Amino acid sequence: MKRLLIFSVAVFIVIAFNVSVEAExxxxxxxxxxxxxxxxxxxxxxxxxxHIGRIELTPKKSEEKFKLWLRNKEGxxxxxxxxxxxxxxxxxxYSIRFSESNQ
Known part of the structure; x- marks a missing residue:
């Protein structure tokens, strides 16, 4: 009985760890x-x-913000x-907006 309990707990920990690691x-x-x-x-x-973050603008409108760093063909x-x-x-x-930054 004790072995079954230890085994069950171990399986639960492995499953819980895998779910948390693989979640997007x-x-x-x-x-x-x-x-x-x-x-x-x-x-x-x-x-x-x-990823900078999400802002809730209204109950029907949210905004996700990202900063990307790009390299063009000229380097x-x-x-x-x-x-x-x-x-x-x-x-x-609703919209996708781009704004260049020098930083």
Whole structure:
């Protein structure tokens, strides 16, 4: 009985650890959209990526913000802020805005 209890606890810990390690963050799908839209528009290599955060603007409108670091074909590097406004209940995208940064 004691072995069964220890085994059960061990299995539970392994399963719980695997679930927590493999879970994608909530912003991951928005980050993929930010990266894809940036590549389409700027035709540059994305060499760094940072999720800044989510803001709830209204109950029907949220905004995810990211900062990407790009390198163009000429080798110039620059920062780019990407803001995606969307309906959090339907994931309908209202807008995607880009703003260049020199930092």
């Amino acid at each position: 963050p909530e912003y991951a799908k928005w980050g993929a959209i930010a990266v894809n839209e940036t590549q389409k528009r700027f035709k540059a290599d994305i060499i760094d990526y940072k 110039n590097e620059f920062g780019l802020y990407v803001s995606i406004q969307f309906d959090p209940s339907t994931d309908l995208i």
